[in-house]
Amino acid sequence: METLWAPWRMAYIDRVTDSQPSAECIFCRALGAGDRESLVVHRGALSLVMLNRFPYNPGHLMVAPRSHGGDLAALDADELVDVVDQLQLATRVLRSEMGCDGFNGGWNQGRVAGAGIDTHLHFHLVPRWSGDTNFMPVLAEVKVVPEHLDTTWEKLSGAFAAASAG
Ligand SMILES: [Zn+2]
Known part of the structure; x- marks a missing residue:
């Protein structure tokens, strides 16, 4: 049985994101x-809730407080509640x-x-499907994700709007 939680992969995702041309947060x-x-x-x-540009699985989301800072201990109570609310909604x-x-x-x-972007705290939320480990490469660090990001964005942004309104 393969280990489902693979934090080193998260570290990789963060590093890839961080190596993009813009050093801006x-x-x-x-x-x-x-x-x-x-x-x-x-x-x-x-x-805010964003799609990860280099997803581990389709629908890989990141939830970040609006305030720029890298330390969970520095968040105030309202920020903590809002972040967890978004994780639950997600x-x-x-x-x-x-x-x-x-998940x-x-x-x-x-x-x-392993945080590539260590100056702005963010939580990863990765959806999992029964059997999806079958498609994970054992050695390669890059995974082919079968759904285009724009398609995922269309689907999820609409669903978030509906879910948060109701
Ligand atoms: Zn920031």
């Missing part, structure tokens, strides 16, 4: 940019829209823990 940039271009699927009062949306069977979630805090 992607979460802060998304606050002032359009939803589609920045892959934002939902904006909470104190946090599990509902991913389950209903993508039919996933489970992996977590965060990397600090360079030493």
Whole structure:
């Protein structure tokens, strides 16, 4: 049985994201940019939900507080509640829209823990399907994701809007 939670893969995803041409913080940039271009699927009062540009699985989301900072201990109570609210909403949306069977979630805090973007705290939420480990490469660090990001964005941003309104 393969291990389903693979934090070193998360570290890889963060590093890939961080090696993009812009050194600017992607979460802060998304606050002032359009939803589609920045892959934002939902904006909470104190946090935002984005698709990971280099997903581990289709629908791989990141939830980040709006405030720029890399330390969970520095978040205030309202920010903590809003982040967890978005994580909860995200599990509902991913389950209903993508039919996933489970989730992996977590965060990397600090360079030493593998965070590529260590200056702006963010949580990963990865939907999982029964049998999806069958398609994970054993040695390669790159995984082919069978759904285009734009398609996932269309599906999830609409679903988040509906779910948060109701
Ligand atoms: Zn930031």
